[in-house]
Every structure is written in C-alpha cells, then in structure tokens.
Amino acid sequence: MIETRETSAAETAPPDGETWELRLYIAGQTVKSVTALANLKRYCEEYLAGHYTLEVIDLLKNPQLAEGDQILAIPTLVRKVPEPIRKIIGDLSNEERVLVGLDIRSRDDR
Amino acid sequence: MQEYKLAHPAVLPQLPKAPTGIEGLDEITEGGLPLGRPTLVCGSAGCGKTLMGIEFLVRGVLDYHEPGVLMTFEETAEELAANVASLGFDLAALQADKMLRVDHVHIDRSEIEETGEYDLEGLFIRLGHAIDSIGAKRVMLDTVEALFAGFPNEAVLRSEIRRLFRWLKDKGVTTIITAERGDGTLTRQGLEQYVSDCVILLDNRVIDQITTRRLRIVKYRGSTHGTNEYPYLITEDGISVLPVTSLKLEHQVSDEIVSSGVPELDEMFTRRGWYKGSSILITGTAGTAKTTLAASFAREACRRGERCLYFAFEESPAQLIRNMRTVGIDLQPCVDQGLLRIEASRPTLNGLELHLVKVHKLIKDFKPQSVVIDPISNMVSVGSLSEVRSMLTRLIDYLKVNNITALFTALISARDGRMEMTEEGVSSLVDTWLSVRDLEGIGERNRGLSILKARGMAHSNQVREFIVTEQGIQLLDVVIGPAGIITGASRLTQRMQEQARLVAQQHEIARKDRELERRRRVLEATIENLRTEFETVEEELRQVNNEEQARQQTVEQNRTTIGQGLTTTQLPTPPADAQRPA
Numbered sequence: 001m002i003e004t005r006e007t008s009a010a011e012t013a014p015p016d017g018e019t020w021e022l023r024l025y026i027a028g029q030t031v032k033s034v035t036a037l038a039n040l041k042r043y044c045e046e047y048l049a050g051h052y053t054l055e056v057i058d059l060l061k062n063p064q065l066a067e068g069d070q071i072l073a074i075p076t077l078v079r080k081v082p083e084p085i086r087k088i089i090g091d092l093s094n095e096e097r098v099l100v101g102l103d104i105r106s107r108d109d110r
Numbered sequence: 111m112q113e114y115k116l117a118h119p120a121v122l123p124q125l126p127k128a129p130t131g132i133e134g135l136d137e138i139t140e141g142g143l144p145l146g147r148p149t150l151v152c153g154s155a156g157c158g159k160t161l162m163g164i165e166f167l168v169r170g171v172l173d174y175h176e177p178g179v180l181m182t183f184e185e186t187a188e189e190l191a192a193n194v195a196s197l198g199f200d201l202a203a204l205q206a207d208k209m210l211r212v213d214h215v216h217i218d219r220s221e222i223e224e225t226g227e228y229d230l231e232g233l234f235i236r237l238g239h240a241i242d243s244i245g246a247k248r249v250m251l252d253t254v255e256a257l258f259a260g261f262p263n264e265a266v267l268r269s270e271i272r273r274l275f276r277w278l279k280d281k282g283v284t285t286i287i288t289a290e291r292g293d294g295t296l297t298r299q300g301l302e303q304y305v306s307d308c309v310i311l312l313d314n315r316v317i318d319q320i321t322t323r324r325l326r327i328v329k330y331r332g333s334t335h336g337t338n339e340y341p342y343l344i345t346e347d348g349i350s351v352l353p354v355t356s357l358k359l360e361h362q363v364s365d366e367i368v369s370s371g372v373p374e375l376d377e378m379f380t381r382r383g384w385y386k387g388s389s390i391l392i393t394g395t396a397g398t399a400k401t402t403l404a405a406s407f408a409r410e411a412c413r414r415g416e417r418c419l420y421f422a423f424e425e426s427p428a429q430l431i432r433n434m435r436t437v438g439i440d441l442q443p444c445v446d447q448g449l450l451r452i453e454a455s456r457p458t459l460n461g462l463e464l465h466l467v468k469v470h471k472l473i474k475d476f477k478p479q480s481v482v483i484d485p486i487s488n489m490v491s492v493g494s495l496s497e498v499r500s501m502l503t504r505l506i507d508y509l510k511v512n513n514i515t516a517l518f519t520a521l522i523s524a525r526d527g528r529m530e531m532t533e534e535g536v537s538s539l540v541d542t543w544l545s546v547r548d549l550e551g552i553g554e555r556n557r558g559l560s561i562l563k564a565r566g567m568a569h570s571n572q573v574r575e576f577i578v579t580e581q582g583i584q585l586l587d588v589v590i591g592p593a594g595i596i597t598g599a600s601r602l603t604q605r606m607q608e609q610a611r612l613v614a615q616q617h618e619i620a621r622k623d624r625e626l627e628r629r630r631r632v633l634e635a636t637i638e639n640l641r642t643e644f645e646t647v648e649e650e651l652r653q654v655n656n657e658e659q660a661r662q663q664t665v666e667q668n669r670t671t672i673g674q675g676l677t678t679t680q681l682p683t684p685p686a687d688a689q690r691p692a
Contacts, residue, residue: 074235091225
C-alpha cells in the first residue's frame with residue numbers, strides 16, 4: 001500500500017506542533033503522477049520538514065482504496081491531519097495554490 | 111447483387127439488447143436497451159430517472175442474473191436503499207449477495223483545490239474495480255452531471271466524460287446514465303453529445319391538475335423503436351410504461367361463443383351470442399338498463415364457472431348487488447364463490463394511466479375470462495377525449511391479447527343528436543356494439559335494443575323492445591303494426607285489438623261450423639226421405655214383379671195341367687218327365 005514513507009528531521013518549527021498526514025493518490029507512473037510527487041516532496045521538505053508523513057497510493061495496484069477517500073481525480077493529494085480534510089487535485093505545479101490549499105501559506109503569513 | 115441482399119437479411123445479426131425487465135419498456139424498445147452500450151435517461155426533477163436506473167439494475171439481478179453496479183453522485187447508498195425500499199427492492203440484501211454494488215461518490219467543491227493537470231482516472235479505477243469485483247454486466251451512473259459541480263475545469267471534465275463512455279463501451283457493460291434536463295436541451299451539460307446509442311426522455315406534465323408522466327425514446331441507434339410519447343407510472347411495483355401490451359394487432363382469436371346472459375338477445379345473433387375474447391360496447395342514454403345488461407352478462411359468465419371482473423365506476427359493490435337483486439340478477443352467490451369480483455371506485459380517484467395500470471394489475475391477479483367496465487364514459491372526467499381514447503385502445507388491446515371478453519357500457523347524450531357516436535370514439539375498436547335507447551311515444555317511454563354492429567356474424571336488424579322484469583331482462587316479441595314496429599301502450603292496444611279480432615274470428619268459425627252442421631243434417635234428412643221413397647217405389651215394383659211372376663207361373667202350370675190331363679191316366683209321371691215337354 002505504502003510506496004514511500006518518509007519522515008525528515010525537522011529544521012523549522014512545524015506550523016501546529018502535530019505531524020501532518022498526507023496521502024498522494026496516483027495511478028501508475030504517469031507524467032502527472034511523477035510531477036505531482038516530485039512537487040509535493042519539494043514543498044514538504046521546504047515547509048513541513050520532519051513533521052509530516054507521506055503515503056503514496058497507487059490505485060492501479062490497490063483500486064479498493066479509491067473509495068475511502070472519495071478519489072475521482074488523479075493525482076489527488078489528501079491532507080488527513082490536521083482536520084479538516086483537504087484535497088488538492090492536479091500535478092501540484094502551482095506552488096502558491098498548493099500552499100494555500102494545504103493551509104501552509106496562510107499560517108506562514110501570520 | 112439484389113438477390114444476394116434479399117436472400118440474407120435473416121442472417122444479419124440483430125443489435126443485441128439487454129432486457130430491462132421494466133414493464134412496457136421492453137416492448138417499446140423492442141427488446142431492451144442496447145447491450146454493452148450506454149443509454150442516457152434524461153428528464154426534469156421528479157421524473158423517476160434514478161428509479162428507472164435502479165429498477166434496471168434490480169430487475170437485471172432478479173430476472174436475468176446479471177450483477178450490477180450503482181454509482182451514485184448525489185444520494186448515499188443508505189438514502190437510495192431507503193428510497194426504493196417502498197417498491198420492494200432490497201438493495202442491502204442484493205449487496206450482501208454480491209449481486210449489486212453501490213458506490214457513493216461524494217463531491218464537495220469546498221474540499222477540493224485544483225492545481226495543475228489532472229484526469230479522472232480515479233473514477234475509472236473505482237468503477238472498474240466495482241465492476242470487476244462482482245462481474246457486473248449492468249451499470250448505472252446517477253448522475254454524472256454532479257461532476258460539473260465538483261470540478262471547475264470543464265474542458266478536462268468533458269474529455270474525461272467522453273472517455274468514460276468510451277471506456278464503458280469497451281468494458282461491454284450496459285449502462286444507464288441519468289441526467290437532468292436542461293433549458294432547450296436534453297441535458298443540462300449536453301451529455302447527449304457523448305451518449306449516442308440510446309436516449310430516453312422522461313417528462314412530467316401537469317394538465318388540468320392531473321400529473322402525467324411520459325416517456326419518449328429520442329433515439330436508439332441501430333434499432334427501430336416506438337416513437338410516441340408513452341405514459342408511464344411509478345407504482346408500488348416500480349415503473350410501468352404503457353402500453354403494457356403489444357403494439358401490434360397480432361392476437362389469436364377464438365371461435366367460441368359466449369352468451370350475453372339474455373337468451374332473447376343471443377337469438378338476435380346468428381351464432382347465438384358473441385365471440386369469446388371480443389369486446390362489446392353497450393351505449394345508451396341515462397336509465398336504459400345498461401348496467402342491468404352488463405350484470406346479466408356477468409352473472410351468466412359466473413354461471414358458466416368463469417371468473418368475471420366488474421369495474422363499477424358509479425356504484426358501490428353493495429349498491430350494485432342490491433339493485434341487481436331487485437331485477438332478479440343475484441350477484442351475491444357469484445361473489446361468494448369467488449367468481450365475481452366487483453371493483454368500485456370513482457374515476458376521479460386516479461389519473462387515467464393509474465386506472466389503466468390498476469385494471470391491468472387486477473386482471474393479472476384475478477385472471478378473469480370476462481371483464482365489465484361500467485361505464486367508460488365518465489372516464490372523461492379525468493382526462494381529455496384523446497387520452498381516454500388512447501387508454502381504452504390500450505385496454506382493449508390488452509384484453510384481446512389475453513382473450514378476455516370485455517363488455518363496456520357508455521352513457522351517451524341523447525340531445526346532441528349523435529345517437530350513434532360515442533364520445534370516446536371507441537366504437538371502431540369494439541367488435542360488437544349494442545345500442546339501448548328510449549323509444550319515447552305519447553305519454554310514455556319504452557326501452558329499445560338494437561345491434562349496431564357485430565363483427566364476424568350476421569345479426570338481427572330489428573329494434574327490440576325490452577322490459578326489465580323481476581326475472582331480469584326480457585325482450586318482447588316483435589309486434590308489427592300498421593306503421594312499423596310498435597312498442598309500449600300501442601303494443602298493448604295492438605295486442606288487445608288482436609285478441610278481440612281473434613275472439614270474433616273464433617265466434618265466426620263456430621257459427622259457420624254450426625251452419626254447416628245444420629246443412630248437413632238437413633241434407634241427411636233429405637237423403638233419408640229420398641231413400642225411403644225409393645224403397646217404397648222399389649217395394650212396389652218388386653211386388654208388381656212378383657205378382658207378374660206368380661201369375662205367369664200359374665198360367666204355365668195350368669197349361670201343363672191341361673197337357674197332362676190328356677195323359678194322366680196312361681202315364682203317371684214324375685215331375686222331371688212332366689217338365690220335358692215344357
């Protein structure tokens with residue numbers, strides 16, 4: 001199920017003191033999926049280093065998992081923790097929107 | 111080339127179809143939805159799109175053992191299950207049996223942020239997984255348009271939906287896609303552009319405060335289909351599209367004859383009754399004993415041991431039974447035996463279509479050999495004329511296909527002068543048409559009955575007067591007066607006159623007989639007289655004759671004696687010798 005699970009050491013303080021749980025749903029190694037994963041990793045290392053877990057779920061291998069998180073679009077990034085659940089679809093190429101979508105940017109601004 | 115074409119059409123494969131199992135829909139689509147292809151069902155809110163889709167799946171499982179996948183974008187699985195539970199569809203049990211899979215796709219615009227490129231592969235995977243996990247043959251997507259609310263990028267969405275339909279086709283599953291009707295278009299998002307195989311349009315119309323749902327097949331590629339708008343209903347058994355019966359005139363006919371229940375009426379037909387499975391219409395103005403005729407027929411059917419279904423739209427069963435008992439038609443024993451079933455309701459209780467479906471349902475349950483509908487004319491109070499006509503057409507078709515003898519009564523207005531036109535114009539549909547009417551004379555009105563038509567047999571052309579007695583309906587003998595057939599008081603007058611004439615005639619005959627007798631006696635007396643006279647004359651003549659003989663004998667004797675006297679002394683001879691010289 002879990003393709004990659006990375007936990008990096010923290011360099012900056014996490015926004016909320018808790019560990020972020022992120023899931024990225026992909027379907028095979030498509031261009032979009034690869035781009036999304038690369039982008040996501042970059043943002044995480046930059047803003048959430050050490051305070052996140054990332055699961056990459058390949059629906060081609062585990063199609064039954066699509067139902068649980070109501071996945072329709074591929075790739076979809078789901079923030080499970082902290083609540084509320086947020087979903088970001090697409091290859092995550094727009095850094096600004098990803099950060100806003102994950103509530104990283106607004107917190108930083110504060 | 112031409113010959114080749116003509117020789118082989120039977121070999122050409124027909125478009126394979128997946129029967130829906132929905133009452134009536136398979137008839138219209140001539141077999142069902144295109145097998146392995148998507149079908150679009152569109153309509154405005156409250157049309158029963160979802161229901162149609164679910165019924166398609168459920169019937170597929172129950173009737174054809176084809177597992178199905180229901181992917182819902184709006185309601186949750188629980189909500190859907192609760193909604194269709196009232197129709198007797200147990201979704202939970204079907205899911206437990208792994209014959210049905212319900213997947214609720216939840217789309218919440220507020221949760222979704224969009225960045226960069228994406229596609230809907232997740233949806234495909236989910237659907238593919240659901241299909242493969244139970245080996246589904248049927249799929250329903252309810253409603254894909256909800257995706258448009260969740261994903262702002264319409265260009266991506268459209269291409270993905272196009273891909274989805276293509277993909278479903280490749281998968282070979284028969285799919286129903288529901289969609290909301292748009293302004294001026296079939297669907298709000300133009301889904302009809304993507305689904306090109308079969309499009310069914312549902313419509314919900316309110317005319318004169320009565321809702322009628324209608325279904326039309328907008329297109330069906332590669333197949334012929336019924337093109338009309340067909341009313342359909344959502345009943346406790348699911349969707350029922352009308353006609354529930356065949357659209358063609360192909361039913362078998364019976365050569366059997368059944369009695370009308372009035373022996374004299376049977377006599378008016380050359381075959382003494384009407385054909386079993388035919389339809390009979392009795393029209394008449396108010397109070398012309400239409401119901402009594404109908405009840406006679408019903409009772410006769412029960413007497414033969416057949417079942418009869420009686421729809422009374424004017425009277426309650428108890429009232430009908432009481433009223434008919436007073437004219438010697440006791441329906442109660444038939445009801446008790448379970449042979450007669452009286453269904454009474456006001457026509458305004460339901461819309462026309464619901465009536466029709468009710469009738470169908472009862473006929474299916476009760477399996478009668480004859481059906482009476484009394485009367486059909488007040489159906490007009492619930493629908494327009496053309497609707498009533500189309501309903502009756504379908505009803506008559508249905509009854510005919512099932513070889514059920516049907517008797518309808520219809521009230522007609524005497525005032526408008528169209529005595530032989532029923533408002534509903536069903537007359538062309540029925541096989542036998544009886545007209546009962548008032549024959550109004552001076553100071554009285556009598557009932558007359560005539561046969562306007564009887565398909566397939568010769569019949570009497572007379573207007574027969576009939577009376578409703580305590581023993582039921584009695585047709586009176588035809589009395590022909592100086593100015594044609596006469597009825598009522600004139601009939602009585604005529605009869606009295608005839609009787610008087612008869613008596614007079616008898617007197618005359620008796621008188622003549624006596625006269626003859628007298629003559630005979632006079633003649634006989636005369637003959638006797640003559641005979642006596644003759645005897646007297648005869649006797650006299652005989653006496654004269656005798657005397658003459660005697661005299662001659664004496665003369666002879668004397669002559670002999672004289673001769674003998676000469677020889678007597680010499681020859682005393684015996685008489686033989688004595689005669690020799692004589």
